[in-house]
Structures are given as structure tokens and as C-alpha cells.
Amino acid sequence: MVISAKTKVCAIIGDPVEHSLSPVMHNAAFKELGLNLVYVAFTVTSTELKTAVLGTKTLGLKGLNVTMPHKNAVINYLDEVDTTAKNIGAVNTILNNQGKLIGYNTDGAGAMVALQENGVYPEEKKMLLIGAGGAAKAIAYQAAQDVDELVILNRTAKKAKQLAQMLQSCDAKVTGTALSSNVLKDELSTTDILVNATSVGMHPSIDCSPVPSDLLRSDLCVMDIIYNPLKTRLLKDAQSAGATVVSGLEMLIYQGAVAIEIWTNCPAPVAVMRTAALNQLKKQGVQC
Ligand SMILES: NC(=O)c1ccc[n+]([C@@H]2O[C@H](COP(=O)([O-])OP(=O)(O)OC[C@H]3O[C@@H](n4cnc5c(N)ncnc54)[C@H](OP(=O)(O)O)[C@@H]3O)[C@@H](O)[C@H]2O)c1
Structure with a gap:
């Protein structure tokens, strides 16, 4: 894809995030769907969490995934949290809906x-x-x-x-x-x-x-x-x-698929996501 001035950004925040499978999985999905969207990973420490989350509004990020150790604390910085995530007390997906941050849990x-x-x-x-x-x-x-x-x-x-x-x-x-x-x-x-x-x-x-x-x-x-x-x-x-x-990869893929549907309203291309995640696991030397 050509990254242009109109390209929107989704990201995962956590600490650590270097080994996350989400960037390859989601970028493969966005490409398959023909969307002008990219997905990156940001290392965010606990002390930086508030400014990082509020910064997604300033920068107009489309959505976030949230991983350890921020799934609970991130709730404090959202405008709205859906019922399931509220009951669980943890958010792993955030939609930036025209400046309003809404938290979900897709796990x-x-x-x-x-x-x-x-x-x-x-x-x-x-x-x-x-x-x-x-x-x-x-x-x-x-x-x-x-x-x-x-x-x-x-x-x-x-x-x-x-x-x-x-x-x-x-x-x-x-x-x-x-x-x-x-x-x-x-x-x-x-x-x-x-x-x-x-x-x-x-x-x-x-x-x-x-x-x-x-x-x-x-x-x-x-x-x-x-x-x-x-x-x-x-x-x-x-x-x-x-x-x-x-396997746990299936849960990972489908929690990502639900997130894609929240961000884009498009049905997620799970087969493409599975292939991308599996290839990345192999690259990381994981027994597959
Ligand atoms: N596939 C996916 O999409 C996905 C998503 C999230 C997490 N995961 C995986 O799920 C696992 C748990 O993650 P989490 O975030 O729930 O971690 P967590 O909140 O730290 O919970 C860890 C759980 O494992 C138990 N445990 C740890 N060591 C144990 C032992 N030696 N014997 C018996 N129980 C033990 C803990 O029991 P205590 O309460 O007694 O400590 C607790 O129930 C991790 O491997 C993580 O990678 C996979």
C-alpha cells in the first residue's frame, strides 16, 4: 500500500510489545480489506499511559489495542467503556470515535x-x-x-x-x-x-x-x-x-478479528490473519 497523508493509524500499546503478533496480523488484514490503515506498536510505560492514551485523540489515531500491563489502568482515561469490558474491569481494544475514546474487551x-x-x-x-x-x-x-x-x-x-x-x-x-x-x-x-x-x-x-x-x-x-x-x-x-x-493462536486471531470489526465495520479476513501470525511465530522461532 502507499502510505499517504490520508493514511489512518491503529496501534498496540504495552510494555513490552516488541514480540507482539498484532502488527503483522492487522496489517495483513488491512491490506486484504484494501483499507488505508496501518498498524504499529508503541512501548508505553505505566507512567506514560495517560499521555499516550490522550495523545491518540490529538493525533487522530483510529484505534488501539492495549496489552500488559495496561488493560486495567487504561479504563481511567477513556470516555466510555462498554458493559462487557466494564464487568471484566479490563480493556484490550479502544475505538477513537470522532474524538471519543470507547473501550472494549474482545478477549x-x-x-x-x-x-x-x-x-x-x-x-x-x-x-x-x-x-x-x-x-x-x-x-x-x-x-x-x-x-x-x-x-x-x-x-x-x-x-x-x-x-x-x-x-x-x-x-x-x-x-x-x-x-x-x-x-x-x-x-x-x-x-x-x-x-x-x-x-x-x-x-x-x-x-x-x-x-x-x-x-x-x-x-x-x-x-x-x-x-x-x-x-x-x-x-x-x-x-x-x-x-x-x-490453540491459543485461534483466540488471538478472533480477538483481533472482533477488534477489526469494531474499528472498521468490516468482517475480518481471518485466514489471512492466521497465515500472517503463523509466519511471524515461525520467524520468532516459536515451535509451530
Ligand atoms: N491467546 C490469547 O489471545 C491470549 C490472550 C491473553 C493471554 N494469553 C495467555 O494466557 C496466559 C495467562 O495470561 P493472563 O494475562 O491471564 O495472566 P495472569 O493474569 O498473570 O494470570 C495467570 C494465571 O496463571 C496461573 N498460574 C501461573 N502459574 C501457575 C502455576 N505454576 N500453577 C498453576 N497456576 C498458575 C495464575 O494462578 P494464580 O492466580 O494462583 O497466580 C493465574 O490464574 C499467558 O500464557 C498468556 O500469554 C493468551
């Missing part, structure tokens, strides 16, 4: 769309979610709208209980408890969809898994939201057991 929707696009439908299902950190919270909020039962297990029991407590008004039955071998074995025996939203198994600890392989079955769907490595120990074990597996 949970990204995870649920990733499941559906891989043939896994949450309705009337039981989901077991391991983890109660930032990503788990976003997924739990979205999943609780769709599944029949949601069980949240976390190393720190208090966080699992707090998250479950926050979701008590949802239609789904939601419980939160400590992650232990016995509870895991018991809950997993009646689970349809297992989601790992912890960092267990992430590079460099690639031989670790939050679930013993002998608990995995062919009638399970297993999603691991980690994408480095692309195929985690958990996903390898699940595949060996004959389960349906969904």
Missing part, C-alpha cells in the same frame, strides 16, 4: 468464537476453566453467557471464588474452587470443554501441563490459550487422547 468473545469456528458449541455444555487471571476472567464472563455450567479452578482459590461470585447473576451454574488433583479429576470426568487460561506450559516451561495426560478423553474439547509454543504439552496430550484441540 472473551475471541475465545468463544475460536471454539465455535473450530466446531465446538458451548450451548448446554459444561466448561472447566483453569485459571482466574486477566485472560481467564474475560473468558469466564463470555462463557457464562453461553454454557450450562462453568467450573473455575485456580491455584489461588480466593481468585477463583471471587470470579465465580461475580458471575452468580448469569444463567449458567458457576462455581470457583482451588485447583487440586482430586477436584480436577472429579470435575473433568463430567466436562465437555476444558480451557487452560494459566501460563502453565508456556515457553520456556514447554514440558509442563496443568492436566495429567491420563485424565484426557476423546470426547473432550481442549483449548489452551497459550500460543508459545503453538502446540503445548496439554494440546499434544489431548490430541494423543483423540480430543478436539484448539
